Amino acid sequence: MSHTTLDKPAPAPPSAPVARRRAVSGASSRGRVVAILFSAPALALLAVFLIFPFVSAIVLSFTNQRLASPLPVEFTGLENYQRIFTDGQFWRSFGNNTLFAAIVVPVQTAAALALAVLVNRQLRMRLFFRTVYFLPTVTVMAVASVVWKVLLLPDSGLVNGVLGTLSFGNLQPGWLSSTSWAMPAIVLTSVWQGVGFQMVIFLAGLQAIPASLYEAARVDGANAWQQFRHVTLPGLRNTLVFVINVTAIFAFRLFDQVYLMPQFPGGPTDATRTMMLQLLQTGYTRRMIGQASAIAVVFFLFVLAVTLVQRRLGREERTVR
């Protein structure tokens, strides 16, 4: 084997430009074959698990395909889309998704940034704190949901115990059984579980900012806030754009928490119903795969639009610099 690796084409002598060009074009076509070969496994997997299901979802969204039924499948045109768009429950879930993202994206990003700045300092036991803040991310969301469900129990839960002591028993929300507190409970759980991941990304970003910039700023007489505002933030711009993007996409995929935490998935009275839950229940509980596929397509287009807008905004920030 070692013999073949030595068998590389020798660099062409500079005095023969024509031969050299031919060698290059030969190498590049061979390179293309190699590239295709190397990417083939990934491409095949992408095709089987991403492109094929996606195309199939688009096709199914124009039919009345059911989960399991002896009745024949029929082409129904745009009826599935028409039903979705006239369905109050779908709009409710769409609204909940948007509300959730609107709260979680800024809160989680800010919290992650704060934590990252905190554990980036020369604190004692900072490794310990880094680990502690990152731990929830390692926890499976389903487990986190169940744990928080117990913590948020109205009468015996830890959260209400603390709140009760702090507010002298005045603030005792029913959390998951109350239409106004259920969403905040979901937000709390999600931020707690998700913040560690963003913190680590921010931490990497922080460590890439040269210490000399801070030294220079200090020499110029900048205080801590000015250093953060004019050194840290600009240095983190690309990280920030990435984190916001990813958090937004995760936020729209909200499912585990709203499925597991309220007594009725998406409850109470649809206060935490999301598009993913709507999709699952349409497809499985109501057994309408066609209509569920239509929801999937709408969801995809929506997330795509949000991502494109965010990328555009992110890029503009960069050109300003």
Add this chain to the structure above:
Amino acid sequence: MRRTIVIAACAALGLTAGGCSGTGDASGGSSCDGKIDGKRTISTFYHGGGEEKKTFLNVVDSFNKSQDQVTVKVQSVPEGTYNDSVQAASASDKLPDVLDFDGPNLYNYAWNGDLIPLDDCINVRTQAELLPSITQQGTYDEKLYGVGAFDSGVVLYAYKSALKKVGARVPTGVDDAWTAAEFTDTLGKLKKAGYERPLDMHMWYGRQGEWFSYAFSPIVQSAGGDLIDRDGYRSAAGALDKPEVVKAMKTFQSWYTKKYVNTEAQDDTPFLKKQSPIAWNGMWAYKNGYKKAAGDDLAVIPLPDFGTGSKTGMGSWQFGITRKAEDPDAAAAFLEYLLTKKSQLSMYDAVGAPPSTERALKETDIYAPDGPMSLVTDSLNQAPDVAVPRPQTPAYPTITQAFSQAVDDISLGKDVPGALKKAVDTIDQDIKDNDGYPVQ
């Protein structure tokens, strides 16, 4: 590029349509010929957990040991989303040989072709021994598709001493059940007497399974309505949104708005500790701690009467054989074993459910005439006038989901006619989407 997409799309559709027609020719499942061919290992889904499951596993174990031809393997499936799992297994052609299912889902599975008729599988004598209520609930399109080892019922449990304290009478049978107004009044008095949340409706059983439909549809039926118009099973309109039903569900809602119901309970503690002296619960609670906690102070009372007499739920988990069973006789042998007196009585000991044959029923101490739970047996004997079977239609999975959602919404204070209307629309839409579920 465009052509590639079209081809891919056609391929996608072709494949899924193929998968669909695969489930379509379900009648192709084998049938019973009376003998087991060689050694067989059969699989079964099983719901639930706790004592019930432990006992079931013991019965399976003793079946496996009792003979050497058939081995049963049990696969546990969570109860809350049991129907979803079965539908998914059916769509992906991964059904087990034997399926257990909460009674009324049977009609959908049978219509779907997932189950095969048991008429030739189960011994004629065994079939004849089953209580009429069980065979009736296991029948779709005049064929027997499911057999259950026990039946069930919903009752009110109460502490006599608490009722006495507020001067409420203790009904003894279906005929002198409390009226809805009387019941509401009693709850109010109990609250005044210091019971902060006098009623446990067992909301914590989970809103996803059958509890809401099973336990609360008797309210609808007692008011003179139903989950669906049973004449042809074509529509829920005029049955579920009747003014009488709206009125009854408003009474139901008032128990929540007046804070009579313990909505935050996570287990049976409220009744066991007498914090909630009345519990709306299934017959299984008697042997699962209630009798032990209350002793002679325990009263078993029929559900309140909302106008046309007290009603109650019935039916339970049943077993059927799927089209995937290679040798249905092997599966049938297992079902026969489940229906033996010995198996039934061991399930009775664990779950406290009324066995489904007269022979086993006679040997139970709580369901025998004059037994403490004879109310359940009496109600079952008067089916469908007192114990009402859940609607026998393939639309049932949708009906139960729509009704549970409505009950949940109503208990959380949503507008009653609106919630019922939404359920009616969902049910009618589903029936329309399935061309009225034509008999296959």
